[in-house]
Amino acid sequence: MTIANPTNPILWTDRASASKRRNWLTRSAAAIAITFILVALLAPLLAWHQPIVCKYQGKYYFPAISDTASRLPLVGSWFQKAKPFRFPSFDARTELEPNAFALWPPVPYGPMEMVADANCAASRAHWLGTDDRGRDVLARLIHGACVSVRVGVYSMLLAGIVGIVIGGAAGFCGGAIDWMCSRLIEIMMCFPAFFLILVVMVWIGNGVTGIILVIGLTQWTSIARLVRAEFLSGRELDFVDAARSYGASGWYIALRHLLPAALAPTLVALTFGVADAILLEAGLSWLGLGVGADVATWGGMLRDAYDQIRTHPGLMTAPCAAIFISVLCCHILGEQLRRSLDPRIGFGESRS
Amino acid sequence: MSERSAHSMFEVTDLSVRYARGEAPVLRDVSLTIDRGESIALVGDSGCGKSTLALAAIRLLPKTACIRGSIVLRGDHRAMPVDILGSDERAIERVRGRRIAMVFQDPIGSLNPVMRIEKQLAEVLRVVRGASRSTARRAALESLDRVGIADPIRVGRAYPHELSGGMAQRVALALALAGEPELLIADEPTSALDGIVQAQIVELIRETQRQTNLSLLLITHDMAIAKSLANRVCVIEANRLVDDCPIDQLTASNRHAATERLIQAAEFKRSAAITLMERTP
Amino acid sequence: MTKSTHTSQETERQAPRLRISNLHVSFANRAHRWLQRNASRIHAVHGVDLSLQPGACLGLVGESGCGKSTLARAIMGLVPLDRGTVALDGSDVQCTNSRSSRQRIQMIFQHAHASMNPRMTVESIVTDPLRFDDRCRKSERTQRVAGALQLAGFDEQLRGRYPHELSGGQLQRVAIARALVLEPDVVICDEPVSALDVSAQAEILAQLKDIQQTRSLTMIFITHDLDIAAAICDRLAVMYLGRIVESGPTAEILRHPKHPYTHYLSTARNLERTGGLAQLEGEPPSPTAPPAGCAFHPRCPIRTDQCIAQTPSLASTGQPSSQHQVACHHSDRIVELQKITTTD
Numbered sequence: 001m002t003i004a005n006p007t008n009p010i011l012w013t014d015r016a017s018a019s020k021r022r023n024w025l026t027r028s029a030a031a032i033a034i035t036f037i038l039v040a041l042l043a044p045l046l047a048w049h050q051p052i053v054c055k056y057q058g059k060y061y062f063p064a065i066s067d068t069a070s071r072l073p074l075v076g077s078w079f080q081k082a083k084p085f086r087f088p089s090f091d092a093r094t095e096l097e098p099n100a101f102a103l104w105p106p107v108p109y110g111p112m113e114m115v116a117d118a119n120c121a122a123s124r125a126h127w128l129g130t131d132d133r134g135r136d137v138l139a140r141l142i143h144g145a146c147v148s149v150r151v152g153v154y155s156m157l158l159a160g161i162v163g164i165v166i167g168g169a170a171g172f173c174g175g176a177i178d179w180m181c182s183r184l185i186e187i188m189m190c191f192p193a194f195f196l197i198l199v200v201m202v203w204i205g206n207g208v209t210g211i212i213l214v215i216g217l218t219q220w221t222s223i224a225r226l227v228r229a230e231f232l233s234g235r236e237l238d239f240v241d242a243a244r245s246y247g248a249s250g251w252y253i254a255l256r257h258l259l260p261a262a263l264a265p266t267l268v269a270l271t272f273g274v275a276d277a278i279l280l281e282a283g284l285s286w287l288g289l290g291v292g293a294d295v296a297t298w299g300g301m302l303r304d305a306y307d308q309i310r311t312h313p314g315l316m317t318a319p320c321a322a323i324f325i326s327v328l329c330c331h332i333l334g335e336q337l338r339r340s341l342d343p344r345i346g347f348g349e350s351r352s
Numbered sequence: 353m354s355e356r357s358a359h360s361m362f363e364v365t366d367l368s369v370r371y372a373r374g375e376a377p378v379l380r381d382v383s384l385t386i387d388r389g390e391s392i393a394l395v396g397d398s399g400c401g402k403s404t405l406a407l408a409a410i411r412l413l414p415k416t417a418c419i420r421g422s423i424v425l426r427g428d429h430r431a432m433p434v435d436i437l438g439s440d441e442r443a444i445e446r447v448r449g450r451r452i453a454m455v456f457q458d459p460i461g462s463l464n465p466v467m468r469i470e471k472q473l474a475e476v477l478r479v480v481r482g483a484s485r486s487t488a489r490r491a492a493l494e495s496l497d498r499v500g501i502a503d504p505i506r507v508g509r510a511y512p513h514e515l516s517g518g519m520a521q522r523v524a525l526a527l528a529l530a531g532e533p534e535l536l537i538a539d540e541p542t543s544a545l546d547g548i549v550q551a552q553i554v555e556l557i558r559e560t561q562r563q564t565n566l567s568l569l570l571i572t573h574d575m576a577i578a579k580s581l582a583n584r585v586c587v588i589e590a591n592r593l594v595d596d597c598p599i600d601q602l603t604a605s606n607r608h609a610a611t612e613r614l615i616q617a618a619e620f621k622r623s624a625a626i627t628l629m630e631r632t633p
Numbered sequence: 634m635t636k637s638t639h640t641s642q643e644t645e646r647q648a649p650r651l652r653i654s655n656l657h658v659s660f661a662n663r664a665h666r667w668l669q670r671n672a673s674r675i676h677a678v679h680g681v682d683l684s685l686q687p688g689a690c691l692g693l694v695g696e697s698g699c700g701k702s703t704l705a706r707a708i709m710g711l712v713p714l715d716r717g718t719v720a721l722d723g724s725d726v727q728c729t730n731s732r733s734s735r736q737r738i739q740m741i742f743q744h745a746h747a748s749m750n751p752r753m754t755v756e757s758i759v760t761d762p763l764r765f766d767d768r769c770r771k772s773e774r775t776q777r778v779a780g781a782l783q784l785a786g787f788d789e790q791l792r793g794r795y796p797h798e799l800s801g802g803q804l805q806r807v808a809i810a811r812a813l814v815l816e817p818d819v820v821i822c823d824e825p826v827s828a829l830d831v832s833a834q835a836e837i838l839a840q841l842k843d844i845q846q847t848r849s850l851t852m853i854f855i856t857h858d859l860d861i862a863a864a865i866c867d868r869l870a871v872m873y874l875g876r877i878v879e880s881g882p883t884a885e886i887l888r889h890p891k892h893p894y895t896h897y898l899s900t901a902r903n904l905e906r907t908g909g910l911a912q913l914e915g916e917p918p919s920p921t922a923p924p925a926g927c928a929f930h931p932r933c934p935i936r937t938d939q940c941i942a943q944t945p946s947l948a949s950t951g952q953p954s955s956q957h958q959v960a961c962h963h964s965d966r967i968v969e970l971q972k973i974t975t976t977d
Contacts (some may be wrong), residue, residue: 238748244710245740246762246815247732256761260752396831421959516916517697546696546857551901573830617832622862622902624889 022336035328041143042148044068049110054102064105071146109136111143111296119312128318130299132308140296141318147297148326151212151281152274158216161271163223168262170224171231173255181224188221192319197280198289206292209283211332217276228264230262264341268334275330282323298322360426361567362386362409362452362535367421369404369413381421382593384586386535387474391561391568393578395614396588402571405588406537409569410448411436419621425451427537450480455529457540459520463512469496472506473530480531499526500556513569523558529560539571554580575618587611648723649740650687650851651708656717658707659699675920679875682947685819688849690925692866692883694859694898696917700875701855702743705821709740710852721819730956732765738895739817743824745804749796749811755782756792757871759810760814764814781814786840802833809841814883819851826861838864860953861939863887863963868956874928877947880958891950891959893933896970927962937968 045052069075108128109115113135120130120180128137170181197214204210234240234257243253284290285299286306292301298319305315364384370377378401386392394402407413409423423436434447452485456462462471473492479484483491496504499522504535512520521541528536538557542550558581561568566625578585579599589610597607602615677700684900685691691699704711708719710726719726720733726734742748749758759778763769769777782792783897787806805825812820822841842865845852856862862869863883870880871892879892891897918924924931930940939962947960961967 165851206847238742238744239750241706241709242740242748242811243761244711245735246735246811247765249765250762257750260750329677379974397832432645470805519916547859548696548901575831613832617830620835621831621858621864621880623836623903625860 003286012082022339027334028334029329029336033042033329033333034327036145037149040146041072042068043143043146044071044105046105046137047107047111047115047142048105049108051102051104051108056102056156063212076342107136107139107142109139111135111140112135112294113139119308119315124233126232129314131304131305131315132312137301137315137318141298141299141322143296144298144301144319145326146324147208147291148278148323150208151215152326152330154212155219156279158212159220159223159273160266162217163220164227164259164262164266166220166228168231168254168259169222170281171228172235172250172258174235176230178228181228185221185224188218188292194280194283197284198287201284201289206290208291208295211281213293215280219276220272221323223273224266225260230265231258234258234261265338267340268341271330271334271337275327275334278323278326278330281318360619362387362569363422363424363426364375364405364409365422365424367405367408367419367423367493369401369408369420371414371464372416373418376591378591380591381407382588384593384596385440386567386569388534389565389567390559390584391582393570393572393579393582394588395572395575395584395585396610397573400588401591402588403539406454406569406571408537409537410452410534411456434615449476449491449533451529451533452535452537453531453533455524455528455536455538457544459517459524460512460515462524463527465512465522467511468508469512470513470617472559473508473523473527476527476530487525495526495530496523499529499560500552501526517545517550517633518552518555520551521553525553525556525560529564529566532564533566535567537569537571540573541570542577543572543574550577557581572615575614576622579582579618585611589615640787644825646704650689650722651685651722651782651853652684652723653681653683653708653717654717654720654888655682656704656707656719657715658703658712659715660712664901673921674924676875677920677927678707681872681875681877683853683870683880685851687818687972689853689868690845690850690852690866691861692869693853693855693872694857694862694869695872696857698917698920699850699872700920701872702823704872705740705823705855705891709738711734727803733754733767736762736766736815738819738821739812739815740816740821740823741805741808741825744828745801746796747810749804751796754795755787755799755807756791756805758796760812762811763810777814779925781810784813784844785810786836800833801829802836805829805833805837806840809837809844813848817850819853820845821853823855823858824853825881827856827858834861841865858881859887859902871898874923876928876960877958878929878961879957880947881950881959886955892958892962893935893967894962895972896967917947927960935963935970937963958960 020238039046044050044064044067048064048067050067052062052064054061054063055147070092109126109154109287114133115136116126116130116134118134120134122129124136125137128141131137131140144235166181170185172176196218200214201210231254240253240257242258248256281290282296282299282302285297286303288303290299291297301319302316302323303317305312360386364382367379367382369379382401382405384392384394385404393407396402404413408419411585413419418435418557421632422438426431426433432452434443434451436444436447439447463469467475470489470492473495474483474485474488475494477488477491478485481491491506493504496507499521501507501522505517505520507523512523515523521544529593536557541557542553546555547568557568560566568581570578572578575585579602583599585595585597585599585602586593587608587610595608595611597604597611602611607615647849655679656678657676659676661673662673662675679700681704683691692703695701703712707714710719714727721734721737724734726738756778760774763774763777778792779789782789783912785806787803787810791799791803793883796807799807802954808825824839826837829837836862841852841854844850845865847872852866853864854862861868864884869883869893870877870885871886872878873894879886879890880894886895887899890899918928918931924941926942926947927933927940929938929977933940943962945960945962950957950964
């Protein structure tokens with residue numbers, strides 16, 4: 001009877017290939033996410049109705065670059081003070097002096113400019129065609145990324161701060177504070193969020209800041225619950241008792257020992273939250289309650305395309321794909337973040 | 353069949369295990385034979401790979417692990433030999449619980465926390481013995497009685513978290529013995545327990561073995577427990593089997609250094625107490 | 634032998650370093666049933682008196698769930714006391730609730746791994762207590778940490794590692810270093826070796842004994858293993874269900890246990906011979922519903938009606954060494970028990 005066979009092919013499975021596959025997926029998701037963020041930051045360098053560099057009446061001007069700089073977060077307002085040179089109109093580029101020159105962005109149209117006939121098919125001049133009002137779809141897509149990234153990142157930053165403060169206070173203090181914070185969270189969660197957003201949007205009015213505030217101030221509840229649970233379970237851990245026994249103060253324990261443990265799952269939840277915020281913003285814009293008709297957004301593009309869904313269904317594809325890919329990237333990155341921040345997955349697999 | 357297979361019931365030959373390709377092996381070329389009715393203690397420090405051997409014996413290692421070598425359960429006359437590593441999953445399922453059973457270190461953790469004890473036992477009895485619903489409950493209470501639980505009805509109605517560690521380990525043993533296995537693998541069965549309870553469980557395992565000609569593979573880091581239960585000791589150090597000797601030759605002078613060290617460590621504690629008692633009048 | 638009596642007479646004259654009197658700790662036990670809540674109290678520690686001379690090492694022995702860890706946490710001020718006092722050098726720790734007096738008692742936790750923040754390196758784990766030591770200047774910290782790690786026998790090379798990268802024995806050394814870095818007078822060790830392999834146990838015990846003697850630390854050593862207690866402690870207190878049932882010099886208790894429970898504890902140590910010995914039947918009773926009278930009576934073979942009716946108090950055995958105390962109505966009948974176990 002020959003039973004012993006030295007190599008059992010069923011048992012030689014390869015874990016490395018699975019992790020390689022995951023790595024590849026994460027890397028491409030990260031690359032796409034970074035591309036989206038860069039596109040959002042540098043939108044006027046990619047699609048703008050002003051040149052990047054131009055020589056006009058013997059002087060050099062950098063209108064697209066200064067527009068880009070003025071849109072950067074934090075430092076942008078400093079650049080806004082210097083009023084840059086502007087071409088009077090789109091047609092100015094054809095009326096340049098003979099010895100003048102201009103370097104244009106790859107898409108030389110602004111997002112709100114009517115540059116061609118309505119509903120053009122894709123061509124060399126308009127890579128993704130034009131919409132119902134003759135605006136370049138690619139230019140709108142690029143500037144739409146700007147809104148989505150801002151809404152996603154800033155609203156989750158706000159939700160994260162509010163959630164950590166309220167959840168942390170509830171979990172660490174306990175007692176009456178915990179009771180009050182928990183009831184506040186429950187009330188916020190019971191309230192239909194979309195309805196709340198609609199009401200507040202009508203009240204605040206349109207605008208990116210308004211939408212960031214609304215999403216941030218309604219989406220913090222899940223973060224707060226997460227942080228509260230982490231703090232509550234952390235309070236029972238031995239190392240917190242150890243810190244108390246050598247005289248550490250409550251603040252120190254909360255910030256040094258409990259918060260870092262709570263931060264990892266929070267970061268993961270926030271990454272998923274960015275996807276939710278992008279979807280929410282797109283949904284609001286689609287309803288016409290979003291950022292407003294004067295700013296290009298993916299949701300707004302969808303709404304415009306929806307009006308002509310029977311005649312030009314192709315117009316839906318570009319904004320749909322942009323929303324789909326960005327949300328998918330957020331989820332892939334969030335999942336990978338969860339894996340890499342979870343200490344159990346990292347070194348819990350080997351045992352004696 | 354050779355002469356050897358008449359006695360040996362469980363053979364591990366040149367077993368090497370690594371948890372993932374490219375990682376350092378957890379076990380290297382370990383060979384081990386267990387005869388029918390024999391008790392073997394696998395002794396070593398934590399991290400030496402002794403638990404891996406136990407998991408490999410019932411093929412509970414993660415799917416990603418790389419395993420080489422062979423493990424064969426020969427069993428007694430009533431059953432065919434089984435190649436543990438080469439057989440398909442269904443054949444292994446028929447072996448687990450029925451022919452090889454396992455008891456773990458953390459008794460409460462190894463029980464289902466949301467099921468009453470008698471229900472867990474009855475479930476196992478129905479699966480491994482094919483008992484009917486009505487007879488399974490009675491059999492469950494009987495098996496609780498057999499592992500020395502004084503009040504089987506009350507314990508049967510309890511949930512695992514309501515039991516003390518010793519009681520839970522008795523229940524775990526009852527679960528393991530439900531399928532009337534030929535080989536019991538006990539992975540640190542007493543190291544989570546207190547002194548008195550530890551002695552009780554050791555005695556219970558010994559008594560069970562006396563009644564049912566059960567072979568035992570005991571995994572422990574404590575030579576004192578190994579000495580109290582096993583008739584052969586295998587020492588694992590740094591992922592290799594370095595010593596294999598009958599219990600009565602443990603004190604022989606030419607033992608491996610690792611064996612010596614483990615014996616001395618076990619005697620260290622006792623010696624302090626003994627010298628204290630001898631010094632005082 | 635003569636040396637040990639000499640030191641015990643010498644320490645008797647000194648004032649106790651740590652004195653615990655009539656300590657009671659209880660927890661609310663909320664059993665949630667469907668739509669109702671039953672609140673009862675679990676009396677985890679029930680009137681414990683202990684007194685430790687400077688440099689003494691007391692072993693607190695008992696089964697899991699007998700309240701010995703709760704007692705340790707109560708002394709550390711990690712759980713609130715119902716009643717009783719913990720006095721360090723005569724002054725109540727609770728009244729003078731200043732940080733520096735608390736820091737004079739430090740604790741080594743049972744699960745070294747759980748008692749350390751997994752996100753901190755060994756060095757920062759051991760440095761952390763010094764942030765709250767007002768006497769220690771910032772510049773001294775590195776030196777103090779190095780000293781503590783060396784005292785605990787921890788390899789300097791590994792100070793940058795994280796807890797999960799260390800073995801159980803090394804981790805316990807870090808825990809010892811962290812407890813010692815504040816240079817406390819009293820160290821409470823809560824089962825410091827029970828999670829370790831036997832070989833690591835021996836090393837850690839030797840190290841602890843060494844530190845205790847060279848530093849003349851006052852130590853409370855909690856364990857469930859009489860052998861471990863014998864290896865390191867000069868006095869023992871045996872705990873059963875929140876009460877101390879027997880206390881006295883280690884050798885005395887090992888040789889002549891007066892309480893039936895202690896008797897069974899010491900017979901259970903000899904695993905190879907358990908077959909020949911009568912074993913203690915039954916399970917430790919639940920602290921939610923402690924038995925009336927002597928808590929040990931349901932498991933005791935020499936119980937009488939008096940044991941059910943009346944709770945025995947800790948009293949001197951009347952032996953020449955009067956430090957041996959026992960809480961049993963029938964401590965004189967312990968000889969019968971020895972006969973039962975040997976003839977059976």
